[in-house]
Amino acid sequence: MKRAASLALLAGLGLAALAVAAEVRPPQDYLSPALRAQQDDPSRHPGWLWVDEGEALWRRGDPSCQSCHGDIAGMAGVAARYPAVAQDGALLNLEGRIERCRTRHQGQPEFGYESEALLSLTTAVASRSRGLPMSVAVGGPAAAFLEQGRTLHETRQGQLNLACGQCHDDNAGRRLRGDVISNGLGTGFPAYRLEWNEVGSLHRRLRACQLGVRATQFELGAPEYTALELFLAHRARGLPVEAPGLRR
Amino acid sequence: MAENILARITLPEQARKGEVVTVRVIVRHPMERAVDAPGLRPVPRKILHTLRVTYAGAEVFRMEMSPGIAANPYVEFTTVAVESGAMVFEWQEDGGTVYRREARLEVE
Amino acid sequence: MSLHRRTLLALPLAAAAAGGAAAQSVTGESFAAAERAILAGRTPVAEGVTIAMPPLSENGNAVDLSVKVESPMTAEDHVSAIHILSELNPFPRVAHFALSPRAGRAEVTTRIRLATTQSIVVLAETSTGRVHRGTREVIVILGACVDGG
Numbered sequence: 001m002k003r004a005a006s007l008a009l010l011a012g013l014g015l016a017a018l019a020v021a022a023e024v025r026p027p028q029d030y031l032s033p034a035l036r037a038q039q040d041d042p043s044r045h046p047g048w049l050w051v052d053e054g055e056a057l058w059r060r061g062d063p064s065c066q067s068c069h070g071d072i073a074g075m076a077g078v079a080a081r082y083p084a085v086a087q088d089g090a091l092l093n094l095e096g097r098i099e100r101c102r103t104r105h106q107g108q109p110e111f112g113y114e115s116e117a118l119l120s121l122t123t124a125v126a127s128r129s130r131g132l133p134m135s136v137a138v139g140g141p142a143a144a145f146l147e148q149g150r151t152l153h154e155t156r157q158g159q160l161n162l163a164c165g166q167c168h169d170d171n172a173g174r175r176l177r178g179d180v181i182s183n184g185l186g187t188g189f190p191a192y193r194l195e196w197n198e199v200g201s202l203h204r205r206l207r208a209c210q211l212g213v214r215a216t217q218f219e220l221g222a223p224e225y226t227a228l229e230l231f232l233a234h235r236a237r238g239l240p241v242e243a244p245g246l247r248r
Numbered sequence: 249m250a251e252n253i254l255a256r257i258t259l260p261e262q263a264r265k266g267e268v269v270t271v272r273v274i275v276r277h278p279m280e281r282a283v284d285a286p287g288l289r290p291v292p293r294k295i296l297h298t299l300r301v302t303y304a305g306a307e308v309f310r311m312e313m314s315p316g317i318a319a320n321p322y323v324e325f326t327t328v329a330v331e332s333g334a335m336v337f338e339w340q341e342d343g344g345t346v347y348r349r350e351a352r353l354e355v356e
Numbered sequence: 357m358s359l360h361r362r363t364l365l366a367l368p369l370a371a372a373a374a375g376g377a378a379a380q381s382v383t384g385e386s387f388a389a390a391e392r393a394i395l396a397g398r399t400p401v402a403e404g405v406t407i408a409m410p411p412l413s414e415n416g417n418a419v420d421l422s423v424k425v426e427s428p429m430t431a432e433d434h435v436s437a438i439h440i441l442s443e444l445n446p447f448p449r450v451a452h453f454a455l456s457p458r459a460g461r462a463e464v465t466t467r468i469r470l471a472t473t474q475s476i477v478v479l480a481e482t483s484t485g486r487v488h489r490g491t492r493e494v495i496v497i498l499g500a501c502v503d504g505g
Binding site: 303307310312314316317318319321322323324325327328330 | 457461464
Binding site: 177197 | 420498
C-alpha cells in the first residue's frame with residue numbers, strides 16, 4: 001500500500017529509480033546557471049544582508065563575541081568542522097555552539113532557533129568558511145551520532161515511504177516539479193531561498209523534505225536533525241562550504 | 249529624520265570624470281503585501297514604495313515600487329561620475345518612515 | 357507566505373504607523389487601463405527596448421528583469437521614464453524609473469514577482485515625447501503569491 005503510493009509518486013513525477021550509485025556532487029553543480037552566478041556574486045545575493053547583520057551582532061553585546069574571539073575573520077574554517085561533539089558529549093551544530101556561547105559566556109537567554117539574530121550570526125560565521133572543504137570529525141564520541149544520522153538517512157519514512165537517498169542519490173539531476181534534485185547536502189546552509197524570501201537554516205529545509213514525503217517532522221534544533229546534519233556533512237567531506245547559499 | 253536600514257550598495261571606489269558607473273543596491277525589506285482574504289488575519293500593505301538617489305546636487309535616479317517588486321528589493325542603474333562625493337540613497341516606506349544610506353564615489 | 361515574521365535590525369518599528377498604509381490597497385486598475393494612462397494618446401514605437409529575462413522562471417518570488425533602451429541620453433534627447441507593466445499580476449504597474457541625462461545610459465535591472473506565466477510590457481518615455489514599447493513572455497514554474505492569499 002505504502003510502497004504502491006511511493007512508486008506512484010515517482011512514476012507520476014517522471015522519476016525512475018536508477019541502479020547506479022550516484023557520486024556526491026556539490027549543490028552548486030545542480031543550480032541553474034543564473035542562480036549559480038548570483039550565488040557567486042555578493043552584490044546581487046540577498047543572503048549577504050544576513051552576513052552584514054551577523055557581523056554587526058558579532059561586535060555587540062556585553063561581552064561581545066568579538067571580545068573573546070577577536071575579529072570574525074578568525075572563524076575561517078570553523079563551519080567546515082561542524083557539527084562537532086562538545087566536551088560534555090553533546091553534538092552541537094553551529095547554531096547550537098553559538099547558543100552555548102550566548103547562554104554560558106554572555107549570560108543571556110538563547111536567541112532561539114530560526115531567530116533573526118541566530119540565523120544572522122550563523123550565516124556570518126559560516127560565510128568565513130566559504131570555499132573551504134568540509135571535514136567533520138566522525139570518530140570517537142561522534143561515531144554514534146554519525147550512525148544515528150546514517151540510519152535516519154537510510155530509513156524510508158512518511159506516507160510516501162521514501163528514504164532521503166531515493167531522491168538525493170537515485171534521482172539526483174532529475175527534475176521534481178520545478179526543482180533539480182541535488183545530492184541533498186547541507187553545505188549551502190544557512191541559505192537564502194527564493195521560496196522563503198529570506199535566509200533559513202538547514203533544519204528548516206529538512207522539515208520541508210519531511211513534509212514532502214508526509215513524514216512526521218522533528219522540531220527545529222532537534223537532536224535527530226543535528227545527527228542527520230553530521231551525516232550529511234560527512235557525506236559532503238572534501239566539498240566546499242557554499243554558505244550563504246542561494247536556492248530556489 | 250531618516251533611519252538606518254540594512255543595505256548593500258556596490259559601486260566602484262574610483263571612477264574617471266565622465267565615466268558611466270554601475271550602481272547595485274540590495275536592501276533588507278520583506279515588501280509585505282496586503283493580506284485581505286477570508287479566514288486570514290488582515291495585514292496592511294507595508295512596502296518600500298520609493299527609492300531616490302541623489303548625487304552631486306541632483307536627483308540622479310528614482311524608482312517607484314509596487315508589491316510586484318521582490319522581497320529584499322534589488323536594483324541596478326547607471327550614473328555619470330561627475331565629482332567626488334556622497335551618493336545618498338533614500339527609501340520611503342508605507343506609513344511615512346524614511347531610511348537613508350550613503351556611499352562615496354571618488355572621481356579623478 | 358513567510359512563516360516567520362521578524363523585525364528588522366535597527367528599525368524604528370514604533371515609527372511606522374500601520375494605519376497609514378491602509379489607503380494603498382488594490383487599485384483595481386487593469387493592465388490595459390494602466391497602459392492607456394501612460395501612453396496618454398501617444399502611439400508607441402515597437403523598437404529600441406531590449407528586455408532581458410529568463411524565458412523560464414524558477415520561482416515567481418524573484419525574477420530578474422533587465423531593461424535597456426537605445427538613447428543618446430543627452431539633455432535634448434534622453435529617456436525620462438521607464439515603466440514596467442505586468443499583464444496578469446494583481447498590480448499592473450510593477451515599477452517606474454525616473455531617469456535624467458545624468459544616468460549616462462538608459463539601463464535598469466531589478467527583481468520582480470510574477471503571479472503566473474505572462475507577458476511583461478515595458479514603456480519608455482523620452483524627453484522628445486516619443487514612447488518606445490517592448491514586450492517579453494516569461495514562463496513561471498512556481499508563481500509568487502502576489503495577492504497575499
